[in-house]
Amino acid sequence: MTDVAAAAGVSHQTVSRVLNGSELVKDETRTRVLAAIAELGYRRNNAARLLVTNRSHRIGMISAHLVLHGPSMIAVSVQDAGHKAGYDVSLVAVEDFTARSLREAVDRLLDEAVEAIVVAVAHREAREQVRSLEMPVPLVIVQGVSDGQRMAVGIDQEAGARLAVEHLLDLGHRHVAHVTGPQEWVEAGQRRAGWRSAHEHRHVLPGPELGGDWSPQSGYEAGLRIAEDPDVTAVFVANDGMAMGLMYALHEKGRDVPGEISVVGFDDVPEARFLWPALTTVDQEFSLLGRRAVELTLRALGGEVDPSAELIRPALVVRDSTAAPRH
Amino acid sequence: MTDVAAAAGVSHQTVSRVLNGSELVKDETRTRVLAAIAELGYRRNNAARLLVTNRSHRIGMISAHLVLHGPSMIAVSVQDAGHKAGYDVSLVAVEDFTARSLREAVDRLLDEAVEAIVVAVAHREAREQVRSLEMPVPLVIVQGVSDGQRMAVGIDQEAGARLAVEHLLDLGHRHVAHVTGPQEWVEAGQRRAGWRSAHEHRHVLPGPELGGDWSPQSGYEAGLRIAEDPDVTAVFVANDGMAMGLMYALHEKGRDVPGEISVVGFDDVPEARFLWPALTTVDQEFSLLGRRAVELTLRALGGEVDPSAELIRPALVVRDSTAAPRH
DNA sequence: GTCGAGATTGTGAACGCTAACATTCTAGGT
DNA sequence: ACCTAGAATGTTAGCGTTCACAATCTCGAC
Known part of the structure; x- marks a missing residue:
């Protein structure tokens, strides 16, 4: 900064003022300073700046x-x-x-x-x-x-979950199963709460609940179990990754989606649209x-x-x- | 730092020495300084440090x-x-x-x-x-x-692409089509080069080339065109996202994967294993x-x-x- | 006991900047 | 020509460290 000041024939404080956009600098001086800065390739030291300004x-x-x-x-x-x-x-x-x-x-x-x-x-x-x-x-x-x-x-995770479950209920499903996220995650708890409250609101009992850990693998395992249960016609899965695993398991077991079982995910990952079948899901505006x-x-x-x-x-x-x- | 020095009854320089793990401090002094630091909840100011050390x-x-x-x-x-x-x-x-x-x-x-x-x-x-x-x-x-x-x-993108194409060729496919990434990406060019060189190496002509932009959507569009071409039995897609879109299109057109057409992706995204069918792909150790x-x-x-x-x-x-x- | 080397500690300056205040210009009014 | 308010610029100190060096201890050898 001292160098710039010298080159422009002003004091370092004037240089500082230019740098901080102060009004109190004559245009002509400003120009001169700016020129000096450009010429010397000077850049202000933020450490020093932070030190004093905090x-x-x-x-x-x-x-x-x-x-x-x-x-x-x-x-x-x-x-x-x-x-x-x-x-x-x-x-x-x-x-x-x-x-x-x-x-x-x-x-x-x-x-x-x-x-x-x-x-x-x-x-x-x-x-x-x-x-x-x-x-x-x-x-x-x-x-x-x-x-x-x-x-x-x-x-609003709970609202998102309710949207998903209500959609399924509206389609005529008697109740909806749920694959949860790991319960240590507060989101997982909230989505689960939304799932429950949507059922309560319609005065019906929720379907079975299976635990997952967000991974497609855990969704796959849940899918294997759901495939065995003739009573389940709809599943709300707490994220798209698990929904993918779940659909894979359903495919593998020859259960048709959505013919026999409907699936809703959560997240709307970019891939969701290109799963087969394309996944119904909840979009969060991150x-x-x-x-x-x-x-x-x-x-x-x-x-x-x-x-x-x-x-x-x-x-x-x-x-x-x-x-x-x-x- | 001055405060710590005062509290410990030493000079600021000694505090600095303790902080920087200097050997030249008597154990007893060090203990005293450390105690003062803990008591005052002092933390060293990195801006000042950076200013002088650079x-x-x-x-x-x-x-x-x-x-x-x-x-x-x-x-x-x-x-x-x-x-x-x-x-x-x-x-x-x-x-x-x-x-x-x-x-x-x-x-x-x-x-x-x-x-x-x-x-x-x-x-x-x-x-x-x-x-x-x-x-x-x-x-x-x-x-x-x-x-x-x-x-x-x-x-080594080229090697990865060669791996994919050789796998397909080894299975008995006459040649392999390719859905590329956007050519402004150097990776896309390298994967394409690998695809070509694998064919050259076997003295066969490569299959058709279609342009994509990494997005599943572009893969889907490529898939639509490939589904029409009875000559294509294998596709190497430059990333998993496009491979997904492509497989979706193939499904939609009733073409069986891998029965009629084999597909290889690139990236091994976590979802790849849970696509239907599970996607053969190239893993990069990021x-x-x-x-x-x-x-x-x-x-x-x-x-x-x-x-x-x-x-x-x-x-x-x-x-x-x-x-x-x-x- | 005394000296000196090495261990330990202290002192002052400097890093590059901004804040606060001091000084010098400038122009308009008399 | 002279004064003055405000504009423009300059000066000094200090932010919290580390560096280079100076000062003081300590202890074994004489």
């Missing part, structure tokens, strides 16, 4: 299971929205949810001087651990939150979620105390894996 | 198309490997490959004081643009590189790629000039979408 323009994000569709979409979209708002976003992926590994993740982010932390981990355990951590910066929760919750943005998360973070950073945001409503995408039951 | 312990990565399987796997694995090596990694996603947007991406990273930049964009245009940029830090290319290339790590990229970066940072690494060999995963042709 503003890093960086927000941190903690994620997990980045191989799964949802988490990775959220990570990308937060990153993107952050950039657009002039923030860098640092991502750290955790592999388990012990107090220790979360503490480490938070510390790593704090060391990077993040101004806020976005937690996109829908694991119950993780959630509690993080909450209990002392946090010198605002903390925003993404994913698996409930309505009205402060400092949190999310998609990119909007990311934007909302950043927006909320910014509000908190702006001094608003414990802002909250509305849940995003998912939408049902009806394709070919669902039909009325045959009698 | 080492950011951060490497930058430029990616694109993070929704696609390959790019996102690579991003995650570089990030991960970087962390394990004690580096933070900043990711910036570019949306197009103009000189301007790449310049911006690089600038953004340089502003974050990255010590090296990893470019994981397999777009020809992007590649050239980046190469032409003045770079004050080492630049490592990941993806779509060729053998022996300096400062680059990659997976996590290894990420590790190699970081390793190479570290070597360059360590002063080695233009280090190079071997290409990673992909593996064929044979499942149910391929079979011998009927006569």
Whole structure:
């Protein structure tokens, strides 16, 4: 900066003013400074800047299971929205949810001087651990939150599940079976709750419930069991990956979808449309979620105390894996 | 730091020494300092540190198309490997490959004081643009590189394609059709080259070539055309997503896979095993790629000039979408 | 006891920037 | 010509570290 100042024949402070877009610089001086900057290929040192201003323009994000569709979409979209708002976003992926590994993740982010932390981990355990951590910066929760919750943005999982189940019930199915996600995930619990409440609302008993772990393999195993049960005519599967595995098992056992059994997934992964049959599923608008998360973070950073945001409503995408039951 | 020094009754320099694990501190003093640190909840300011040391312990990565399987796997694995090596990694996603947007991406990273930049964009245009940029830090290319290339790590796409095509030829197919990726991607070109060379090697003419853009939709369109051509008994599709679309089209047209037509994909996405029929495909070890990229970066940072690494060999995963042709 | 080498600790400056205040221009009014 | 308010610019200090060197301890050998 001193060099630039010398080259332009001004003081370093004037250079600083130009860089920060101050009004108090004569146009002619500004031009001269800018020219010097260009000529010298000068770039301002952000470490020094951060040191004195204490503003890093960086927000941190903690994620997990980045191989799964949802988490990775959220990570990308937060990153993107952050950039657009002039923030860098640092991502750290955790592999388990012990107090220790979360503490480490938070510390790593704090060391990077993040101004806020976005937690996109829908694991119950993780959630509690993080909450209990002392946090010198605002903390925003993404994913698996409930309505009205402060400092949190999310998609209404329960509503999504209800959409799926009601669609099936409307088609004339007596009840709907459910393949759940792992119950440690709050989303899994919420989708399950939606499934139950949709049945209750119609005063019918829900179909059988099978446990899964999001993986196609676990869906496959659930499918094998469902194929044996002549009573099941419709299944709501907690994500598209498992739905795929399940349909594979049904195929393998010679059960027709949707002729004998209707299937609804959750996520609307890009492949869903090209499964055979094309999968009816629930679409979650992840990119909007990311934007909302950043927006909320910014509000908190702006001094608003414990802002909250509305849940995003998912939408049902009806394709070919669902039909009325045959009698 | 001054506070800690005061609390421990030493000078700030001694605190600094403790923090940096210097040997020259009496055990007793060290203990006292550590206690003071813990008590005051002190954490060292990295901005100040960076300012004086000029080492950011951060490497930058430029990616694109993070929704696609390959790019996102690579991003995650570089990030991960970087962390394990004690580096933070900043990711910036570019949306197009103009000189301007790449310049911006690089600038953004340089502003974050990255010590090296990893470019994981397999777009020809992007590649050239980046190469032409003045770079004050080492630049490592990941993806779509060729053998022996300096400062680059990659997976041998051509070998992978040859594996796929030879498998089909070995089964007795006369020749193999190919659905390509977009030709702006160097991977797409390499897979295409592998497809051609496998045919040449057997002294047979390759089957028809259809253009795709990685999307299942484009695979679907290619599938529609292939379904009409009675001459095609085997297709090598440049990625699994398009293979899915293609198989969907074949189903729709009543063509049996693999009875009438065999299909091989590329990527081995987690869903591939659960397609119906389960997809034969080529597995790329992305996590290894990420590790190699970081390793190479570290070597360059360590002063080695233009280090190079071997290409990673992909593996064929044979499942149910391929079979011998009927006569 | 005294000296000196090595161990341990301390001191001051510097990294590149911005904040706060001080100084110098400039132009309009008298 | 002279004053003054506001515009434009400059000066100094300090952000929290580490580096280079200086100062002080400690302990064994004489």
